[in-house]
Amino acid sequence: MAPSTTEPLTAERILVATEEVLRRHGPAKATVVDVARALGVSHGSVYRHFRTKAALREAVTKRWLDRTTQMLHDITRVRSETPPQLLRHWLGALFTAKRHKAGDDPELFATYQVLLGETSAVVEEHIADLVGQLVYILERGIREADFTGVTLATVDTTARAVFHATARFHDPAYAPVWQQPDIEDQFTAVVDLVVRGLRA
Structure with a gap:
């Protein structure tokens, strides 16, 4: 399809084309x-x-990562789920999003793996956003007495620990194992362990 010459050139159009x-x-x-x-x-x-x-x-790398960040942010605001349910939902959605990115468009996923290595500041910002969302879920769990194994004083460290403990299911470096037939069972076992630890 020929490029449109009547549509104004915007940053978004450039990023889509890129x-x-x-x-x-x-x-x-x-x-x-x-x-x-x-x-x-x-x-x-x-x-x-x-x-x-x-x-x-x-900018194109940030746009790619921000799609996941926004989707997960919306999940953190779901009030109909308890904090443990919400944490499972959030971790499951993160895993699903990363798996779809790797499986649905492997060429683009491989490209972004290269770009992620070039744009460490963007990656660090993305991770900080995700950990911040985990902090929000954990703080709610503390307030509602669902997560008695963590305190407000340690919530930041705990959120980062949860993120790292589940890295096998969202870090692109692990993408080859996401096709293993028992990967869902692996994911459930790790999330069960994390939730039990937070509730202990």
Whole structure:
């Protein structure tokens, strides 16, 4: 399909086009010129929105991660579930989201694994957001006396420990094991252990 010349050039349009270019060419070969060509504009027009190629790659990586962050944020606000149910829901949704990213579009997933290594600040911000959401769930569990094995004084450390304890089910480095036939049983066993520890 020919690029639209009537639609104004926005950062969002550039990021969508960049994702498609990355899917097609991979991170090693994709260039700003390729993105501009896909949009039917000059590469200078792209640079007016993103000053460098690195800034563009960082922005497209952040956009990719933010989809998961927002979806999980919405889950933390569900009031119809108890904190233990909510924690299971949140961890399950994170695992499902990561598995879908790896399985539904493996080329793009491989591309983002490369980009994640280049944009450590974006990754750290993403992890901080996710740990912050866990803190929110745990604090609610403490207030409602569901999580008696953790205190407000240790909630930050505990949230990070929960995140690391479940890394096998969300860290892209573990993507090859997500296809194992018993991976759901593995996930349930780890989450059961985490919830029991928090309630002890």
